[in-house]
Amino acid sequence: MAMKLGKPVLVVGMGLGTGWWLWDSYSQLDWGGELGLLGLAALLASWWRRQRLARSLQPVLSPGDRETVMAEIAKVEQALEQLAREVPEANREDFQRQLAALPAQLERQQLHCAIAGSPQANKTTLTQVLAAHPLG
DSSP states (O other): OOOOOOOHHHHHHHHHHHHHHHHHHTTTSOSOHHHHHHHHHHHHHHHHHHHHHHHHOOOOOOOOOHHHHHHHHHHHHHHHHHHHHHOTTSOOHHHHHHHHHHHHHTTOOSOOOOOOOOTTSOHHHHHHHHHHSOOO
C-alpha cells in the first residue's frame, strides 16, 4: 500500500529526528564520525531519488496491430447492437458514425494530441515550440 505524504516539512522533520535518535543510540559504533554521517545521508538521498525516478517512469505502450484494433471495434459494434435491443429509443447515430470512421483513422500519418495542465504550466509555450519545430 502506497502512502501519499502531504506535509513534507513534517515528514522531513520526523525523519531527521528519527535519524538523529538512531545516530545517538548507536553512537558507540565507529562509522567514521561526521564524514560517515554525511556519506550515509548522501547514500540514502541517492537511493530515494532513484526509487522516485523509477516509479515516475512508465513503460511506453506500443500501438496495437490492426487485427487487435479491428477485434475491439467489432466488440463495440456488438455492444451497440445490444444497446439497440435493450433500449430501442436510445440515440445511437453519433456513436455509429464515430465507429464507422475508426478504420479510416488507422491509416493516418499525423499525430493528434491535447495539451492540458495547470494555469502556469507553460502550455502556450509548448504549443508554440511544437508549432515551430514539427515532429517527423
